[in-house]
Amino acid sequence: VSLSSSALLPAPAVIIRTSDRALFKRCRRKWHFGSALQRNRTISQPPSYFWFGTVGHFALEDYHGYNKYGHPVEAAKGALKAMKVASKKNNYELPDDYQEQFELLCGVLEHYLTWNAGRELYKTYWYNKQPQLEVKARIPIPIKPAILQLAGYSKAYYEVTFDRIVESLDDGELWVQDYKFFKQFNTEHLDYDSQASSYTWGASCLYPKPIAGFMYLQFRKVVPELPERTSKGQITTNMQVLAGRTTHSLYREAVIDMYGDVSLAPPQYKRVLGELAILEHEDGDAFIKRTKTTRTPEQIANEGQKILMELPDMLSPRLALYPNPTKDCHWECEFRDICQMVERNEDWEFELEQQTIDRSEENLSWRKFVDPR
Numbered sequence: 001v002s003l004s005s006s007a008l009l010p011a012p013a014v015i016i017r018t019s020d021r022a023l024f025k026r027c028r029r030k031w032h033f034g035s036a037l038q039r040n041r042t043i044s045q046p047p048s049y050f051w052f053g054t055v056g057h058f059a060l061e062d063y064h065g066y067n068k069y070g071h072p073v074e075a076a077k078g079a080l081k082a083m084k085v086a087s088k089k090n091n092y093e094l095p096d097d098y099q100e101q102f103e104l105l106c107g108v109l110e111h112y113l114t115w116n117a118g119r120e121l122y123k124t125y126w127y128n129k130q131p132q133l134e135v136k137a138r139i140p141i142p143i144k145p146a147i148l149q150l151a152g153y154s155k156a157y158y159e160v161t162f163d164r165i166v167e168s169l170d171d172g173e174l175w176v177q178d179y180k181f182f183k184q185f186n187t188e189h190l191d192y193d194s195q196a197s198s199y200t201w202g203a204s205c206l207y208p209k210p211i212a213g214f215m216y217l218q219f220r221k222v223v224p225e226l227p228e229r230t231s232k233g234q235i236t237t238n239m240q241v242l243a244g245r246t247t248h249s250l251y252r253e254a255v256i257d258m259y260g261d262v263s264l265a266p267p268q269y270k271r272v273l274g275e276l277a278i279l280e281h282e283d284g285d286a287f288i289k290r291t292k293t294t295r296t297p298e299q300i301a302n303e304g305q306k307i308l309m310e311l312p313d314m315l316s317p318r319l320a321l322y323p324n325p326t327k328d329c330h331w332e333c334e335f336r337d338i339c340q341m342v343e344r345n346e347d348w349e350f351e352l353e354q355q356t357i358d359r360s361e362e363n364l365s366w367r368k369f370v371d372p373r
């Protein structure tokens with residue numbers, strides 16, 4: 001009697017990510033298409049907002065770590081160059097509007113340097129002689145062996161990717177920092193945010209110092225501009241036009257350009273400068289904002305418990321993969337067309353193969369084409 005080769009291989013480990021848990025609870029059909037535990041598919045051409053975030057993350061990783069490029073815009077150019085090489089070699093396309101998106105990103109990163117110069121309250125945390133940037137770590141999950149065996153796994157890990165761990169210059173507290181690039185700031189949900197809870201829990205498991213909480217660093221995809229001029233060539237004083245489009249320092253620059261000194265400018269300009277100053281604070285302006293959320297030790301322990309409760313459901317061989325259609329499917333689900341085909345009993349398997357790629361082939365590691373510095 002000979003054993004088959006698969007019988008000789010050790011059972012694999014199962015890796016769970018926060019995105020998997022969110023997907024699972026949102027819609028089991030979508031989870032089936034997209035989760036690494038199931039079909040692991042993603043659409044073959046990522047939307048440009050995704051591409052924008054990938055390049056932005058690379059630029060900030062370099063800038064806040066070894067800073068080999070000396071400037072985040074230069075790092076972004078390095079990423080773009082590597083992506084162009086990778087796309088040629090691996091026969092995939094960059095988003096149609098990548099040039100436009102790239103220019104916007106460069107403007108956002110330029111503003112970040114000015115923004116950060118006046119707000120440097122945190123520094124990158126170094127651990128084991130490494131800057132804690134784009135940290136990918138796996139935390140063992142103590143799940144019952146019988147549950148794992150039934151699903152064909154030997155161990156379970158929770159995988160986290162921290163954009164940056166920062167240390168407060170004031171009191172040495174550690175925070176998990178996460179970069180987001182949005183059209184508008186979005187912070188209402190942070191107290192309930194599953195990523196904030198699970199990453200605070202994950203970092204608490206990994207680092208020797210307590211974790212104070214989770215910090216969003218949000219970038220609006222808008223570049224601040226010099227204030228508009230009226231038809232008579234005057235600098236506008238209309239706050240409805242100015243708010244969200246310029247900064248206090250750009251407005252000041254325009255006033256000095258026109259009058260030589262702020263003290264020589266008419267009172268309405270001084271009033272606007274005061275109003276713009278009120279909109280800016282140590283954690284942000286109208287373009288970039290730092291928002292923190294904390295979790296108590298009880299909340300951190302509860303997050304661990306939630307993972308232990310959800311995992312057996314996700315691993316169950318008898319899991320029913322029913323969909324959860326909502327009014328948001330049309331804009332938030334990249335599998336919506338395939339989902340409709342399932343509903344119509346059409347050949348959705350073929351379409352899934354055609355329209356999507358395996359997530360592990362996604363962008364085919366453009367990072368290996370980055371120039372070593």
Ligand code: SF4
Pocket residue numbers: 026027028029030323324325326329330333334335336339340
């Ligand atoms: S379209 Fe809606 S119901 Fe269908 S897979 Fe996507 S999220 Fe689920």
